[in-house]
Amino acid sequence: MKKALVVFSGGQDSTTCLFWALKNFDEVETVTFDYNQRHKEEIEVAKKIAQDQGVKNTVIDMSLLNQLTSNALTRTDIEIKEGEGGGLPTTFVDGRNHLFLSFAAIMAKAKGINNLITGVCETDFSGYPDCRDMFVKSLNVTLNLAMDYNFVIHTPLMWIDKKETWALANELGAFEYIRENTLTCYNGIIGDGCGECPACKLRSDGLQKFLAEQGGKLHV
Template sequence: MRAAGIAEEGALVLFSGGQDSTTCLAFALERFAKVETLGFDYGQRHRVELDRRPVLRDALAGLNGDWAGRLGADHVLDLSVLGALSETALTRAVAIEMEDGGLPNTFVPGRNIVFLTFAAALAYRRGLRHIVGGMCETDFSGYPDCRDDTIKALQVALNLGMERRFVLHTPLMFIDKAETWALAGRLGGPALVDLVVEETHTCYLGERGRRWDWGYGCGACPACRLRADGFARYRSSLMRPSR
């Protein structure tokens, strides 16, 4: 399932420990000869996701021998200054709500721009040209830094500013959450879907006490609702008779 022409190149995956980034990691492991991972600690309220990262890396390697051979180094960067600057519902204990500007207060200004800039700096040093992220403009909360136009503009800026030819891959950009579940199924079969359910973390509140059919979370925050709805639609699609 590797794409022609890039099979022998390396990639860096923005890997948070959530559903989307885990699916993106599997996507990269199918396509690139060497895959490294990068996580960010920015004081996120749901930093339990960082605890899931080593568990998920080991489990993905255990699912597929080829993936195990391609999975390289892991990196975690301290970006606590981003959390200190943002003061959002993702970085402090406040209720999640919409703000006057039309964006939810879970929006961390500049987060993906900062993430991808640091990822490119690391990729530069590690000799990696491909950078994979889970940004999506189909099922999202209106975050402007998740849009395809933003990512394309940033790719141009990074290439100009670092004199490199980075390629920013966003395999989830134009698919919804049900299709993200389906992509995991195509990449790693039921075992990968089960792994996403059991081990990834998406809940904005960092809640891992209750186990739902779609995984762990509070069940009420926007991230949980999106994940639950996508899983229900994905499971329903499996029950439809094929034509």
């Protein structure tokens, strides 16, 4: 039996990965991290989506991350701003994907799961270094060596942009569900979000490009 563990935030990308996992694996679980993020609603959204799809969801306390680094996702007194002069956005959380995948791997090994799935992407993203393919491949090797276990980290979205991510959701028969039930917005608004924050702008731009190409071809 092929088992997989999805690193799951309840956002567009990780929910698309959840539906992808349900199609490609026999048994799927999700893990969500509580790192005192700006919009705690994402934890409840992740729980609800997992429940809707009939998969187990585990929430892990990662509040230590909040103590180690300051950014707009963990501090309400830091303004959400896009990167300036080639710098990273204020929403970048140092070490987040590194820690999340490492803790997910520990959990997966204890459950006899080899496959880890994450929604990171370097094609259409905010420039986060821990979303890059090179980082994921490097960490995959490190985890295998660190635990003497054959992990495979899957990144279904790595080489596709947001328009293509919506297309994948449509192919999986999950377009409307993902559009209506996921939380991508940095201001904590479910669905199409606030329309103003960087995450919403990226999501909306891809959505509009996807819809412009469809003309009634949605799988609903």
